[in-house]
Amino acid sequence: MKFEALQKETVILDPQNNMARKSIPSEIRKDPLTGRTSRICHFMALKWDKPDFEQLVAGTEAWCPFCPDKVLTVTPCFPEEILPEGRIVWDDMVLFPNRAPYDSLGAVATMGSRHFIPMTEITSERITKGFRLAMEFFRKVHSIGHPESVYHIVNWNYMPASGSSLIHAHLQVFATSDAPNLMREELEAAQTYLRTNGTNYWDDLVKAEEDGERYLGRIGRTTWLTTYAPMGVAGDVLAVVDGVGSTLELNDDDLSDLSVGLTKTMAAYDKMGIYNFNMNFFTGAEGDEHARVHLLFSPRTFFSQALGSSDVGAIRNLFNETICMAFPEEINGMLKPEF
Secondary structure (H helix, E strand, O other), X not given: OOOEEEEEEEEEEEHHHOOEEEEEEEEEEEOOOOOOEEEEOOOOOOOOOOOOHHHHHOOHHHHOOOOOOOHHHHOOOOOOOOOOOOOEEEOOEEEEEOOOOOOOEEEEEEOOOOOOOOHHHOOHHHHHHHHHHHHHHHHHHHHXXXXXXXXXXXXXXXXXXXXXOOOOOEEEEEEEOOOOHHHHHHHHHHHHHHHHHOOOHHHHHHHHHOXXXXXEEEEOOEEEEEOOOOOOOOOOEEEEEOOOOOHHHOOHXXXXXXXXXXXXXXXXXXXXXXXXXXXXXXXXXXXXXXXXXXXXXXXXXXXXXXXXXXXXXXXXXXXXXXXXXXXXXXXXXXXXXXX
């Protein structure tokens, strides 16, 4: 297990100090599995001002398709050969086809009737129920032998900076026979790692990071870490589930443990003023010995709240080179008290 980094240095003449020479460090880190690089640079205090949430969400409930007065009239249904009941309704949570699907089997799962839930008020019980609703959909499409029922993925885009077009909390739920880019790269690299080393990469990663400077804690059979080469500007949090290669192998305890860890993560990032995030499940297919289900949480924010400047610029969007504005080990210290 190699944690490789290339140290860099920029020298400027600082106008804030009579043009004295100033050295600015940076680092290019290589992901131990894929070799993907991440730049630790553009340093700034990880502290943002939150907006006026009342003003931000004002009026959005009136046209929200996920609110209880509309969700069962404006959302579509699955054809009966996929889901005979059309939608899955669990109390105030509803799963239905995605009108803008990412793949052949795409669904949206609302996370309850409440229109706006502040990040720190999202309970682990609510998240667990949303995950269980997604799992119910996955099991149903798997039971009919649908050809797309190979990789079972849950995405969560929370609040506008994450790319979400709606305030109302919801999950993106889809099954696909074609793994998304990074997931495919990880699976291929993990397969090569297993063939070369005779061990599972994710098991080795957990052993290498346990009790180290990026280790956050353990909940059930999930291990929580800050990632070595993050994609988010304020770092990423990774949860690896022991011994589980594919989503359908997760049990209710696993879903609950992942949910508890997410609420801890959200509470820690809330203290930085961050209130947006992306979250994805990464999974193997059934029988993939080289895979381990892992969850990745990536906080999202604005470089300029006043201008609404995205935290994704040309380097990330066009070069696919990620930037983190603090060392992950320092971010770990900010997150760990919640664990």
